[in-house]
Amino acid sequence: MSETLYDHLTAVFFPNRIAVVGASANPAKLGHQALLALTRGGFKGDIYAVNPSAAGREILGVRCFGAIDQLPGGIQLFVFALPHPLIEPSLKMAAAKGARGAVVFAGGFRETGPDGAALQQRIRLTADACGIKIIGPNCVGMINLHHGLNATFAYPDLDMPAGRVAVVSQSGGTGLAILNLMLDNCVGLSKFVSVGNRVNLDFADLLVYLADDPETDVICLFIEGIDEGRRFFEAACRAARKKAIIACQAGASGKSRELAGSHTGSMTESRAVIRAALWQAGVLPVDHLEEMIDTAKALCLVPSPRGNGIAVFTHTAGPAIIVTEIIEAGGAVVPDFSPAHKKELLPLLPEFARPTLPLDMFAHGWLDPSLYLKSLKMAFSQPDVHMACACFIPDLENRWRFPAREYAEIARTYGKPAILALMTPQSHIRFIAEADAAGVPSYISPEKAARTLVNLIRCGRLKRRPPVAASTALE
Amino acid sequence: MSETLYDHLTAVFFPNRIAVVGASANPAKLGHQALLALTRGGFKGDIYAVNPSAAGREILGVRCFGAIDQLPGGIQLFVFALPHPLIEPSLKMAAAKGARGAVVFAGGFRETGPDGAALQQRIRLTADACGIKIIGPNCVGMINLHHGLNATFAYPDLDMPAGRVAVVSQSGGTGLAILNLMLDNCVGLSKFVSVGNRVNLDFADLLVYLADDPETDVICLFIEGIDEGRRFFEAACRAARKKAIIACQAGASGKSRELAGSHTGSMTESRAVIRAALWQAGVLPVDHLEEMIDTAKALCLVPSPRGNGIAVFTHTAGPAIIVTEIIEAGGAVVPDFSPAHKKELLPLLPEFARPTLPLDMFAHGWLDPSLYLKSLKMAFSQPDVHMACACFIPDLENRWRFPAREYAEIARTYGKPAILALMTPQSHIRFIAEADAAGVPSYISPEKAARTLVNLIRCGRLKRRPPVAASTALE
Numbered sequence: 001m002s003e004t005l006y007d008h009l010t011a012v013f014f015p016n017r018i019a020v021v022g023a024s025a026n027p028a029k030l031g032h033q034a035l036l037a038l039t040r041g042g043f044k045g046d047i048y049a050v051n052p053s054a055a056g057r058e059i060l061g062v063r064c065f066g067a068i069d070q071l072p073g074g075i076q077l078f079v080f081a082l083p084h085p086l087i088e089p090s091l092k093m094a095a096a097k098g099a100r101g102a103v104v105f106a107g108g109f110r111e112t113g114p115d116g117a118a119l120q121q122r123i124r125l126t127a128d129a130c131g132i133k134i135i136g137p138n139c140v141g142m143i144n145l146h147h148g149l150n151a152t153f154a155y156p157d158l159d160m161p162a163g164r165v166a167v168v169s170q171s172g173g174t175g176l177a178i179l180n181l182m183l184d185n186c187v188g189l190s191k192f193v194s195v196g197n198r199v200n201l202d203f204a205d206l207l208v209y210l211a212d213d214p215e216t217d218v219i220c221l222f223i224e225g226i227d228e229g230r231r232f233f234e235a236a237c238r239a240a241r242k243k244a245i246i247a248c249q250a251g252a253s254g255k256s257r258e259l260a261g262s263h264t265g266s267m268t269e270s271r272a273v274i275r276a277a278l279w280q281a282g283v284l285p286v287d288h289l290e291e292m293i294d295t296a297k298a299l300c301l302v303p304s305p306r307g308n309g310i311a312v313f314t315h316t317a318g319p320a321i322i323v324t325e326i327i328e329a330g331g332a333v334v335p336d337f338s339p340a341h342k343k344e345l346l347p348l349l350p351e352f353a354r355p356t357l358p359l360d361m362f363a364h365g366w367l368d369p370s371l372y373l374k375s376l377k378m379a380f381s382q383p384d385v386h387m388a389c390a391c392f393i394p395d396l397e398n399r400w401r402f403p404a405r406e407y408a409e410i411a412r413t414y415g416k417p418a419i420l421a422l423m424t425p426q427s428h429i430r431f432i433a434e435a436d437a438a439g440v441p442s443y444i445s446p447e448k449a450a451r452t453l454v455n456l457i458r459c460g461r462l463k464r465r466p467p468v469a470a471s472t473a474l475e
Numbered sequence: 476m477s478e479t480l481y482d483h484l485t486a487v488f489f490p491n492r493i494a495v496v497g498a499s500a501n502p503a504k505l506g507h508q509a510l511l512a513l514t515r516g517g518f519k520g521d522i523y524a525v526n527p528s529a530a531g532r533e534i535l536g537v538r539c540f541g542a543i544d545q546l547p548g549g550i551q552l553f554v555f556a557l558p559h560p561l562i563e564p565s566l567k568m569a570a571a572k573g574a575r576g577a578v579v580f581a582g583g584f585r586e587t588g589p590d591g592a593a594l595q596q597r598i599r600l601t602a603d604a605c606g607i608k609i610i611g612p613n614c615v616g617m618i619n620l621h622h623g624l625n626a627t628f629a630y631p632d633l634d635m636p637a638g639r640v641a642v643v644s645q646s647g648g649t650g651l652a653i654l655n656l657m658l659d660n661c662v663g664l665s666k667f668v669s670v671g672n673r674v675n676l677d678f679a680d681l682l683v684y685l686a687d688d689p690e691t692d693v694i695c696l697f698i699e700g701i702d703e704g705r706r707f708f709e710a711a712c713r714a715a716r717k718k719a720i721i722a723c724q725a726g727a728s729g730k731s732r733e734l735a736g737s738h739t740g741s742m743t744e745s746r747a748v749i750r751a752a753l754w755q756a757g758v759l760p761v762d763h764l765e766e767m768i769d770t771a772k773a774l775c776l777v778p779s780p781r782g783n784g785i786a787v788f789t790h791t792a793g794p795a796i797i798v799t800e801i802i803e804a805g806g807a808v809v810p811d812f813s814p815a816h817k818k819e820l821l822p823l824l825p826e827f828a829r830p831t832l833p834l835d836m837f838a839h840g841w842l843d844p845s846l847y848l849k850s851l852k853m854a855f856s857q858p859d860v861h862m863a864c865a866c867f868i869p870d871l872e873n874r875w876r877f878p879a880r881e882y883a884e885i886a887r888t889y890g891k892p893a894i895l896a897l898m899t900p901q902s903h904i905r906f907i908a909e910a911d912a913a914g915v916p917s918y919i920s921p922e923k924a925a926r927t928l929v930n931l932i933r934c935g936r937l938k939r940r941p942p943v944a945a946s947t948a949l950e
Contacts (some may be wrong), residue, residue, distance in 0.1 A: 027874065028842055107837060112827040157871060159902075171793020173898070176868055177920060180900040184919075224796060255809040256799035259792055259833050288922050289797075317734055318646020321699060322764075324731035334730040352587040358734045362582060367503060393651055396632060399502065423648070425655040426901045444659075445652060447763050 009209040012101030012133055013144045013191060015076035016045040018151065019097070021068060021090060022081035023049035025059050030105050031081030033153040034141070035060050038079070040157060041143075041150030048075065068093035076100045079141065079151050084108030084116075087137065088123050095130035102127070103151050104137035109197050111138060111262055124199045133205070139196030140172030145189045146215050152194070155179065163188010164215065165296045168206045169222040170195055174250075174289070178222060181293045184426070185443075186433040187300075190215040202227065204235035211239035218296045221247040222289070224260040226274070233281050240282030244299045244459055247283050248292045249274050282462050284455060294448050295455040298441040302417035304460040307386035309335045310453055311379035312358035313372055314391035315365030319421055319446040320358045323389055326447060330454030334358060335384040348374060357385075366393070369403045373410060380414040387456065388418040389449055394431050396424070401431075408439030417456055421449035484684040487576030487608055488619045488666060490551035491520040493626065494572070496543060496565060497556035498524035500534050505580050506556030508628040509616070510535050513554070515632060516618075516625030523550065543568040551575045554616065554626050559583030559591075562612065563598050570605035577602070578626050579612035585672050586613060586737055599674045608680070614671030615647030620664045621690050627669070630654065638663010639690065640771045643681045644697040645670055649725075649764070653697065656768045659901070660918075661908040662775075665690040677702065679710035686714035693771045696722040697764070699735040701749070708756050715757030719774045719934055722758050723767045724749050757937050759930060769923045770930040773916040777892035779935040782861035784810045785928055786854035787833035788847055789866035790840035794896055794921040795833045798864055801922060805929030809833060810859040823849060832860075841868070844878045848885060855889040862931065863893040864924055869906050871899070876906075883914030892931055896924035 018038060024031035031051070038047055039060050048071055049059050055066030065071050068078075068090060078094040080087060084106040094102060109120035120137070127134050135142045141152035145162040154176055165187055169175030172194040182189055190213065193206055203221060210219050219239065226232050239245060251260030252271035275285045286292045310332045314320035324334055336357050337345060345355040348371060350364040357379065365371045372390055379385045388411070392402040402422060411418035420442040424431050435442035443449040493513060499506035506526070513522055514535050523546055524534050530541030540546050543553075543565060553569045555562060559581040569577060584595035595612070602609050610617050616627030620637040629651055640662055644650030647669040657664055665688065668681055678696060685694050694714065701707050714720060726735030727746035753760045761767045785807045789795035799809055811832050812820060820830035823846060825839040832854065840846045847865055854860045863886070867877040877897060886893035895917040899906045910917035918924040 030838070033870075108827055116827070154868070155871065169793070171791065171796070173789070173791025173866070173868055174793030174797065174921075176791075177794060177898045180898055180919065183900040183902070222793070224793070250793070250800050251796040253800060254803040255833060256796045256803060258831075259796050259799060259835065262792075262829060262835065289920065290922070314648070316646065316648025316651075317737075318644070318649030318697070318699070318725070319652060321646070321726040321731045321734050322649065324734060325725050325728060328729040328731060352583055352591070354737060356733075358730060360734065360737065363505070391648070393629075393648055395508075396630065423652040423655055425658040426904070427658070429901070444655070445764065446649075447765070 005205060005208050006212055008100060008133060009205070011076050014147055015149070017048070017075040018043070018045065018077045018079065019048040019050055019071055019075050020079045020081060021050040023051050023059050023062070023064060024081070025054065029081065030153040033156060034079050034081050034151070035062060036156040037150040037152050037154070042148035044148055068097060071097050074098045077103070077151065079103045081105055081153070084119065084137065088126055091123065091126050091130055091132055095132060099130070099132050101133045101135060103135045103139070103141045105139065105141065105153060107138040109137050111197060120197060120199060127200050133201045134199040135193060135201060136196040137199065139194035140175060141194055143189065143192035145191070161186070161188040162190070164190055164217040164300050165220060166191045166210050166213065166216040166218070167220045168193050168195060168203060170224045171222060172196065174222050178220065178289055178293065181289055185293055185297060186429065186436050187293050187297045198227065202232070204228065204231045207235040207239040211242045217243060218299045219243050219245045220292050220296055221245065223247055223249045223274070224251040229277070233277060236281035236283050240462070245283040246286055246292050246295055247278050248286050248289055282465070284459055284462060286455065290448070291451050291455070294443060294452045297436065298417070298419060298452045298456055299459060301436065301439055301441045302411070302419065302456070303415055304463050305386045305417050305456055306460065308332045308457050309384045309386045311335070311385045311388045312391070313361070313365070313375055313388065314358065315361050315363060316391065316393060317360045319391040319423060320360065322446040323391060323421060323450040324358050326450035327453050330457070332453060332457060335382065337378060338382055341378040341382070345375060345378060366400055369400065373403060373406050376407060376410050376418065380410060380416050386416055387453060388416065389421060389453055390418070391421045391446060393423045394428070396428055398431070402435065404435040404438035404440045412439070419443070419449055419452060421446045480680060480683050481687055483575060483608060484680070486551050489622055490576070490624070492523070492550040493518070493520065493552045493554065494523040494525055494546055494550050495554045495556060496525040498526050498529070498534050498537070498539060499556070500529065504556065505628040508631060509554050509556050509626070510537060511631040512625040512627050512629070517623030519623055543572060546572050549573045552578070552626065554578045556580055556628070559594065559612065563601055566598065566601050566605055566607060570607060574605070574607050576608045576610065578610045578614070578616045580614060580616065580628055582613040584612050595672060595674060602675050608676045609674040610668060610676060611671040612674065614669035615650060616669055618664065618667035620666070636661070636663040637665070639665055639692040639775045640695060641666045641685050641688065641691040641693070642695045643668045643670060643678060645699045646697060647671065649697050653695065653764055653768065656764055660768055660772060661904065661911050662768050662772045673702065677707070679703065679706045682710040682714040686717045692718060693774045694718050694720045695767050695771055696720065698722055698724045698749070699726040704752070708752060711753070711756035711758050715937070720758040721761055721767050721770055722753050723761050723764055757940065759934050759937060761930065765923065766926050766930065769918060769927045772911065773892070773894060773927045773931055774934060776911065776914055776916045777886070777894070777931070778890055779938050780861040780892050780931055781935065783807045783932045784859045784861045786810070786860045786863045787866070788836070788840070788850055788863065789833065790836050790838060791866065791868060792835045794866040794898060795835065797921040798866060798896060798925040799833050801925035802928050805932070807928060807932060810857065812853060813857055816853040816857070820850060820853060841875055844875065848878060848881050851882060851885050851893065855885060855891050861891055862928060863891065864896060864928055865893070866896045866921060868898045869903070871903055873906070877910065879910040879913035879915045887914070894918070894924055894927060896921045
């Protein structure tokens with residue numbers, strides 16, 4: 001029985017042995033940064049370095065070999081910090097040492113014109129013949145955080161929480177920007193792949209793998225252009241039945257399209273065509289990277305809403321006004337409390353507060369946050385309320401805290417998603433991390449929370465839709 | 476000669492003596508938090524506390540008086556941490572002690588219905604008769620950071636840089652969210668006013684003051700609704716000739732409109748009407764708080780562009796693709812290098828890089844950032860390039876740095892605005908602060924940089940427009 005794509009990529013994501021070819025003692029070289037990232041990432045397997053001019057010595061504590069053919073066998077992953085003309089011969093030697101995957105940082109391929117495209121095609125044939133999947137070329141590499149594997153030339157000291165969001169980015173730089181956003185927003189990473197020019201490992205292949213990856217719940221894609229539209233579409237359709245997929249696309253118009261062409265060599269369809277195809281495939285298209293990561297966090301933590309009724313709670317009206325305006329514009333409905341609940345709620349509220357939704361509890365909600373819990377219970381017991389958003393400004397000395405654990409418990413009891421706009425400066429981002437950890441997806445601004453609510457509704461609709469046959473494609 | 480509004484508000488913003496009435500030793504009381512914020516803010520004048528039950532003792536090291544009439548004279552600013560029924564009599568006593576301004580935190584006025592509206596009207600008459608401007612009621616207070624004055628009940632440990640951006644927010648909570656954003660984005664504050672229900676101190680009054688405030692270059696407004704449309708419009712028209720004004724508006728539709736009504740008691744016009752009036756007055760309307768603060772930072776640091784041609788530079792294409800797509804959609808043009816510049820640039824670039832705009836210098840631009848400077852000079856010497864945006868990912872160990880100082884110098888030489896998308900996690904936000912300090916407005920994401928560029932073009936157009944007669948109003 002031939003090996004499945006899933007098994008092949010498992011070997012690539014979970015190597016026991018890795019070699020960095022072109023390893024360097026000079027910190028200004030990618031071959032140094034790559035070795036640094038690998039050695040500091042917590043990888044438990046064996047790491048080897050290759051550099052003819054440093055044979056027999058150590059670089060960053062790693063023994064250096066003079067050539068690939070001097071390496072021991074069983075090295076599943078090779079990281080090539082080499083110029084583009086050396087890639088093809090190196091692939092063949094790596095195959096003899098057991099390579100299943102190769103990270104290729106170098107540019108100089110399809111993005112440069114016809115000669116580069118021909119070279120890329122030759123590398124594709126060689127890699128396919130050798131049974132090697134290439135990450136790149138023209139990329140920053142890959143990460144399997146649960147495995148302590150940082151095979152990039154960036155972020156040697158990546159102090160990122162392992163989590164359940166996978167990232168596949170066509171652009172390495174944008175990929176790093178996405179990792180920054182995940183760090184800043186307390187979103188944990190499972191796997192990261194900078195696919196670059198996509199020689200023989202494209203979005204479609206990674207969707208096949210990540211659909212069944214037990215460490216991934218949400219897949220985030222940054223797409224500039226798609227080469228094999230039908231293949232992508234079919235893989236996305238299948239993956240979307242198992243995992244939530246969010247896609248951000250750029251480079252569809254004017255000069256940005258030209259730049260995308262000279263970047264990873266793909267020409268983009270119009271934005272509208274790509275968005276329509278993504279929807280059709282069950283993928284959520286988003287406008288911005290921030291929106292992608294904010295939504296990914298919520299999808300990891302809360303169930304899918306079964307409708308578009310949202311209850312909003314606050315101790316300070318302004319942020320709730322912002323949330324309400326955005327969710328209404330995004331197609332949500334803000335139901336009111338039932339007459340019975342109004343009657344029950346009124347004596348609990350301070351003078352002048354009205355028992356209506358959106359509910360403003362004034363400063364009393366801040367000083368006695370149990371009001372949030374009582375009103376959430378009432379709202380969630382109504383069939384017209386499918387989701388909730390609380391707005392809260394923590395005092396920076398953390399005496400008045402939002403009761404995130406109890407809020408999450410109520411949400412779990414009702415099986416309805418509840419999120420939090422917790423307006424804190426980044427210096428107190430741990431408040432956000434704590435609320436996330438308690439099970440409440442939390443956001444530092446009302447806009448972020450509101451856009452996330454709208455996207456949860458959209459994802460819920462995608463999920464409840466009958467499976468789409470892969471009859472419409474991008475091609 | 477009667478006192479001008481400007482002189483009156485100068486007395487309010489620069490008091491020598493302040494009293495907190497309702498000061499409390501209980502940290503759960505606003506009267507405690509307010510005294511804490513004042514005593515920790517670095518205020519150089521005298522602070523007094525008033526609380527009948529603590530007369531003769533000290534609260535937070537401040538001597539406590541039993542009643543307002545026991546205070547010494549010459550107290551220009553009173554902070555009332557009192558329930559709403561006590562405000563009116565207190566105002567009269569404060570006037571006898573020299574009060575020119577009063578911060579009123581309490582709710583219970585117009586936002587609660589006809590009785591509250593009547594009470595608010597009585598307070599207005601009293602305050603006007605006594606010559607007192609009221610900040611609020613139903614607000615979090617005011618800050619004059621250059622004067623060490625934090626007369627809010629929030630953020631006693633506000634560690635904010637003093638700067639040239641003033642904030643006037645109808646909502647206290649949103650006002651605090653704006654301060655968070657300023658902190659997170661290294662934007663310095665001059666003055667902050669939470670205007671709440673706006674008894675006799677409204678947006679229009681503060682626009683009159685801030686237009687001539689030597690410590691303020693940019694005025695940010697968060698508006699829920701406007702009461703006296705014509706007055707606001709005329710004040711905005713006049714202030715916009717002297718200062719840049721940015722406004723974010725919420726609460727114009729559906730349930731958000733209802734909530735705004737029960738918040739500070741104002742009913743909003745439709746979003747479209749307000750936006751049109753703001754444009755007409757020379758005010759830049761923005762969609763989000765983040766966009767407001769990002770734009771404010773740039774307006775403080777760079778001159779107004781004289782056209783819409785933008786040069787984009789990068790060492791990693793993805794972020795530049797995002798920037799280019801957003802600015803093109805926002806009405807900017809991305810010109811190319813002249814043939815002469817192409818010829819001059821080509822030998823400086825690495826193999827395969829194209830001497831076109833947007834310019835992708837690949838990793839060479841990262842390892843040798845002087846490429847950014849050379850290409851910026853060429854671009855800025857072209858008459859069709861009016862602005863520039865560089866994209867850069869710093870390594871977190873800060874060995875390859877963007878040459879912000881030299882970049883800013885070139886920009887100053889040509890008198891053209893140049894900004895930076897410096898994609899760093901918040902943990903390394905000091906990189907942003909350093910680039911800002913060097914004179915380059917810097918942003919942690921390509922989207923933020925791109926939206927800012929679009930807003931600089933819009934502000935430039937507002938600035939070059941002939942003054943608008945205040946003939947069209949909101950009323």
